[in-house]
Amino acid sequence: MNSKTTLSSFLPLSLVFILISSFSGFGQNKQPNLVSSYKEYTELPREIAYAHLNKTTYLKGEILGYTAYIFDKGNHQLSKTATNVYCTLSDENNKIVKSEMILAHNGVASGSFQIDSLFTSGKYIFRAYTNWMRNFDEQNYYVQTIQILDSNTENIPQTEERNSTIDAQFLPEGGHFVTDVTNSVGVIVKDNKGLGIPYMSAKVVDSKDNTLTDFKTNGFGIGKFIFTPQSNEIYNVILDGSVQKFPIKNIENDGIAITMNDVDNKVALSFRTNQSTLKQIKNQKYTLAIHNGEVLKTVDLTFGKSQEVVKVINYEDLTSGINIFTLFNENNNPILERLFFKYDGIELLSAENPSTSATKDSLTITIPISKVDKRLFNNFSVSVLPEETKSYNPNNNIISETYLQPYIKGYVEDAAYYFTDVTRKKKFELDNVLLTQGWSSYDWNTIFNHPPKADYEYENGISFRANVNKNSRSEYMMYATSNNEMELFDLEEGDKDFGAVGLYPMDSEVLRFSSVKKNNHIERPNLYLQFSPSRIPDLNQSGDIPPLIEKKEMDTYSAQNTLKPSWENMEHLEEVVIQGNKKLSREDQLTRTAFGKVKIVDDQTRKSYVYFADFIRSQGFKVFESGGKLVIYNPRPVSFGQGATITSPGTLSGSSNTFVKQKTVIVYLNNVPLKNTDFLYKYTLDDIDYITFDKSGTSEGGLGAAGVIKIYTDPLKAQSKMERNVSQDINVPLSFSSPKKFYAPEYSSYNGFFFRDFGVIDWFPNLKVTENGTLNFTIARPKINNISVFIEGTANDGSFISERKNISIEQPDKSTP
DSSP states (O other): OOOOOOOOOOOOOOEEOOOOOOOOOOOSOOOOOOOOOOOOHHHHOOEEEEEESSSSSEEEEEEEEEEEEEEEEEOOOOOOOOOOOEEEEEEEOOOOOEEEEEBBBTEEEEEEEETTTTSSSSSEEEEEOOOOGGOOOOSSSSSEEEEOOOOTSSSSSSOOOOOOOOOOEEEGGGGGGESSEEEEEEEEETTTTBBTEEEEEEEEOOTOOOEEEEEEEOTTTTTEEEOOOTTTTOOOOEEETOEEEEOOOOOSSSSSSEEEETTTTTTEOOOOOOOHHHHHHTOOOOEEEEESSEEEEEEEEEEOOSSSEEEEEGGGGOSSEEEEEEEETOOOOEEEEEEEETTTTTBBOOOOOOEEEOSEEEEEEEETTTTTOOTOOOOOEEEEETTTTTSOOOOOOHHHHHHHHGGBBSOOGGGGGSSSSSHHHHHHHHHHHHHHHHHHHHOOOHHHOOOOOOSSSOOOSEEEEEEEEOOOOOOEEEOOOSSSSOOEEOOTTTTEEEEEEEEEEEOOOOEEEEOTTTOEEEOOOOOOEEEOOOSSSOOOOOOOOOOOOOOSSSOHHHHHHHEEEEGGGOTTTTOOTTTTTTEEHHHHHHHHHHHSSSEEEEHHHHHSBHHHHHHHHTTTOOEEEEEEEEEEEEESSTTTTTTEEEEEEESSSSSSEEEEEEEEEEETTTTOOSSOGGGGGGGBBBTEEEEEEEETTTGGGGGGTOEEEEEEEEEGGGOOOSSSSOOOOEEEEEEEEOOOOOOEEEESSSSSSHHHHHHOEEEEEEOOOOTEEEEEEEEOSSSSSSEEEEEEEEEEEEEEEEEEEEEOOOOTTTTTO
């Protein structure tokens, strides 16, 4: 049902559920149907990327740690399908200095970049995105400016001074100045660095320098004023302390102006026009669309005798987050647009006061997190820095990046401010910001005429196509990798290629292949593989990049050798150390996590036993081989559950024969159960890394009473090129970067201003809430008294947290022995 009430009407809205929307100026040509165009434009689902960086100002020698979160744009929940996440660091000329692909699980991935000799002092741009995001014009990817300082150069960090250049913009609400109508005007006053000039007073004057009104910008250089322009008059704005006059341009004699007011859980939209325009548009049908890229609602609007039409919309008719109001004329041309943010309905988590437990060398921090459903996936990233740090200044937090940034054309300075400790004042300030935004990130020309296409595929891991040179029937085996099981490819006669999708090779892992013959002998194949993706894709989007927010009153520091690089202390995490310096052997390590006994297959074992069957016999199993068949039995006495009891008539009258039909041993190859062990006939040990033996069958319950053997191959631990070469190793051009342990560097001093301002204490990219509802983590005991913990994260399929907690630490009494 469409409402045609003109004054103070509460709207029953017609709803059309779809998926994305809006912006742009048009001529008078008739546009296609609004609803069908919008539906087509929003048909493809969108993702949003957010990255929590451990800080935004780095010293050479530190590590940039980050956690990337990929959300479904429609429901703001973590993506269940995204895997390939690309992260890049570019210089100010947009040249990529470092990049990596990281693997997301449940929409979360973490990684790091070493700030090493490839970097010099200056600004760099961090980006996080997926290949799928490249299909859309909206900024669904994440971007953050960072600063890198070289402590060996002179006078760092020398903060750039703001010069006298001022950029002042005066933006009419809805997009148009109209004469003889009350106009609401948003103001943005920026310096040469693109940052708002705070608390600047100004006045609006006419051609005779008569002051019509005055205003003052807030802490971000945002202001607002109301005035009614007249035809054939010139208006300027004069800023205090400036002799320059800033003209108010593009005042139109015909048009419609809009004013929005948020009162008592209702949004009132006032559409005003002048007398000359009313004569042209009287009784024409206009359409007010309310949309957010997920839901489209429309209502009719018509100017009758009055020059003002008011529509009042209840909060329950709006969606949580951004709501975009667009007015269309009878030709479906958009003529004005206004953005509004509804805070209600956004689920926020809160962190309670931390508690600590200290030892001589470490500090364990416990932070209760309220309202977390521990049955659902959650992830929290935590940066630990000195309390007085000047190095943590992200423009967005997880809430603003998810609910605000993708819907606006440019950027909002310090957008995180509006979603931290939210107050009525901050809500009012955000509305003033949105007044200055004009059109949203959705271009109406694109919506009507150029809907997005899936030119860039949705990636799930790595895929390949392998070309073969044989026309006869053949079989190929791809060995297991750290994230994928072994796979067999059976090619029919005439097949020229085969392929696989959903592979997740890590770091320098290779793919290993063997050709399997009819007698189960394996040989080295000669395959040529083509991979997708094979390189980091270019984002190819040039949206506005917010400048780095800098703390005021930055100190200047003389050059000094301030730290030892973080990675110089890195150690291999595979090694398990016990009893001081005693190290567990790899066989012992594997035994700790496996059922039964573990045997490493080394070169000496391969020389002693050519075939798998021979080695299995040496471990006490019975193996029967004949005519390409292979069966393995456990020779130990039959026990309960090991086989079925078979009873048959005996030779003597009334007698019977009873025996147990022995079960065969269950065999796994790279965690894949073999339905037929004939595959192991004449199988060599060349590619076997280790084997586990569970003669009791405990690992399989009752099903494994005959015993379980698990065979593991490992392409990273290939045979040492003995007499035979039966496999082909193929390098993967682009693999996933595995998460590295974060190390804080060693600083020359922990007492001075330098560490206080720019030092790092620790970083935790993937914390989970415990059963007690707390975040627990342990850091090396800080050498300072006050630290800050910066928490970002999500839980409950759509709840968010972005908080800072300050912690005071009591230092140990040095006089105590």
